[in-house]
Amino acid sequence: MTDIDPSQMAERRRGSGVKLVYDLLRDEILDLKLAPGSAIDEVQLASRFGMSRTPIREALVRLASDGLIETLPNRSTMVSNIDFLNMPAYFDALVLMYRVTTRLAAQHHKTEDLETIRQLQVAFSAAVESQDALAMIATNAAFHSAIAAAGRNSYYGAFFERLLNDGRRMLRLYYQSYEDRLPARFVEEHEEIIAAITARDVAAADRLGKVHGEQIVEQIGRLLTRHEDIDIDL
Amino acid sequence: MTDIDPSQMAERRRGSGVKLVYDLLRDEILDLKLAPGSAIDEVQLASRFGMSRTPIREALVRLASDGLIETLPNRSTMVSNIDFLNMPAYFDALVLMYRVTTRLAAQHHKTEDLETIRQLQVAFSAAVESQDALAMIATNAAFHSAIAAAGRNSYYGAFFERLLNDGRRMLRLYYQSYEDRLPARFVEEHEEIIAAITARDVAAADRLGKVHGEQIVEQIGRLLTRHEDIDIDL
DNA sequence: TGTATTTTTTTTGTCGACAAGAAATTCGAA
DNA sequence: TTCGAATTTCTTGTCGACAAAAAAAATACA
Known part of the structure; x- marks a missing residue:
């Protein structure tokens, strides 16, 4: 140093x-x-x-x-060491927070929130385009942070923020598992999420948040021997 | 001082x-x-x-x-001041965490967890018996903390712990709104929760956690002008 | 008397120093 | 040489002191 x-x-x-x-x-x-x-x-x-x-x-x-x-x-x-043993628990919490924050954003967002979210989606899309894994991780986190902020629940917001931070370290280790097609899919899903929030379609936002979270879990989690049953119909 | x-x-x-x-x-x-x-x-x-x-x-x-x-x-x-404006958001998060932690406890608890939980329920029951509001708040939080611990998800655990702590201050302000019958009801609900966890009945645990959380929200939240629609079928 | 400016007071942020604990090293005995 | 005890080294936890910043008080001026 x-x-x-x-x-x-x-x-x-x-x-x-x-x-x-x-x-x-x-x-x-x-x-x-x-x-x-x-x-x-x-x-x-x-x-x-x-x-x-x-x-x-x-x-x-x-x-x-x-x-x-x-x-x-x-x-x-x-x-601190990254606690790989707790990764199933981590993903469980992450998926739930994806769902909850997206759902709440559909309920409580204001129009100015959407602009912020769309801008961050553009940044994420650009990162995917240029195959910059680090930028992808950062802009993806920023995108979902903005959605959480639009949900107007500071408790979820703080918790989600913390999860995303912890995730940054794990993703940095595993980002090599990304293949070209998957980030493209993430971009599409982001677009769908934006549409659901804009339409204030709570059910769709919830479903898309869940799918999107599970997408990531599947991508990362296939490297684990086992992971939680995340298909709970909570 | x-x-x-x-x-x-x-x-x-x-x-x-x-x-x-x-x-x-x-x-x-x-x-x-x-x-x-x-x-x-x-x-x-x-x-x-x-x-x-x-x-x-x-x-x-x-x-x-x-x-x-x-x-x-x-x-x-x-x-720090207690943020009463964010109380709807607080209760939203609290109810969800009641559900999630109770559900996970039903899935992942070990037999020794049940002993701890039952002991804390005895302490809570005693606090209700002696009408000691402060002890009720503390033992109730300890009871649910133990359930969260039995759920084996440290992320939820830490988040829930924080929510319960924040709640301690609000409950101290509002504990005068407790009437005699309601704590008794809490004791009953706790018993049902223990039964559901013991039986590993995930659906029941989820439902009871939700009901229990909403019970508290209703008790505290009636002092608010409005609160979130917590009846979401997440 | 009221307001602007200077001075004093109070409280915080930072520093260098020192002592306590634990690890690393040296030393001594078998 | 090898193991264990004493010693040294190194890092941390705590201290008292000082300087910067802000508030409070005092002063000057209209």
């Missing part, structure tokens, strides 16, 4: 330190630039960011309560 | 400071001993707990990422 640009660390607004460190480390962890299980050294980070250990530690505390790092008392801090 | 017992602050194991402060402040906030909106003074807390500001601050960072306190940059920290 190289030091940051000295011109950046020169003068910072007081109080911006922890956020800077938090945001950057968070991205590095989610993008797997920091490998799961790798150690985190406070003093090294302090010198890297040109600040004392105090703000670094506060950023680490936040990351820890996000579950992105793990702290052994009096001993090392490390990047 | 009075200082803590000096014998407690005498010698503490290194590293236990933040957890001590975090746990205590968390309970005080959730039990409304610290009123929503009230200011939090770092130096006062430091002298109260007999430690420096550094561990206090780390505890506050954790509370902030739990959403229990809010920090204005460079300025005051205060206990």
Whole structure:
């Protein structure tokens, strides 16, 4: 890890330190630039960011309560491992949140929400076009985040956000399993979802959210030995 | 706020400071001993707990990422207000989580889970018997937490836990709306839930979880002007 | 008396230092 | 040499102090 640009660390607004460190480390962890299980050294980070250990530690505390790092008392801090054993549970929750957020968006969206959603769909489509797996992951998450926001339920929103973040790390590991035809299918499904939300068709939104979620689970989950029965008619 | 017992602050194991402060402040906030909106003074807390500001601050960072306190940059920290406008969304999420966790418990529980659940039901029943509203809230939450744990989905578990915590503050404000007959009904419903889980009757567990959740929503939510249509057949 | 500007006070964010714990290393005895 | 105890090294948790930022108070001026 190289030091940051000295011109950046020169003068910072007081109080911006922890956020800077938090945001950057968070991205590095989610993008797997920091490998799961790798150690985190406070003093090294302090010198890297040109600040004392105090703000670094506060950023680490936040990351820890996000579950992105793990702290052994009096001993090392490390990047959390991806819990593959819990992947069935993860997918179960993810599919349900796809359904619920899409459904609520159909109920509660405002017209300005649709513009945001459509813009993000364009970005996702472009990422698929250019076969940029990382951009696909990011724009897909942004697309569904926007749908969740349109659903106007901050509790689901926060939970879904967290699931999508956890997913970023797993998807980065498995994105090689994407073949060309499947992302194209995702684009189509996104379009259908947008149509259902626009039409305020709650039933269709629910169904499409479920199908879309299961699509992803099937794509990722075939690498697992077994996964939950997600065909519950909840 | 009075200082803590000096014998407690005498010698503490290194590293236990933040957890001590975090746990205590968390309970005080959730039990409304610290009123929503009230200011939090770092130096006062430091002298109260007999430690420096550094561990206090780390505890506050954790509370902030739990959403229990809010920090204005460079300025005051205060206990988060209860967001009554979002109560419909809250109840929507709560009911769904009641359903999902109960359903999953019916699917995945092990026999030792049932013992824990039954013990907590006994405690809840005792709290209802003695008309102790605070104990009712706590033991009810513990009961459903145990059910969620038996469902073996840590994602739902963490989310549900958070919802129950938020609920603790609202319930404390509204517990006067409980009349004698309703807690008794809750006890009965709990028994039915236990029976459904034991029998691994997923459909019944789902239905009972939904009914139970809506029961609570109706009890609390009648104080609201309007609330979500929770009768969705998801 | 009311308002704008300066000064004081209060509180936060950050720092460097130090001590406690745990791991790594060295040392000693069989 | 090998195992176990003592020692050193290294990292973390905590402290007291200081500086920046904002609010509160005081002052000046119309």
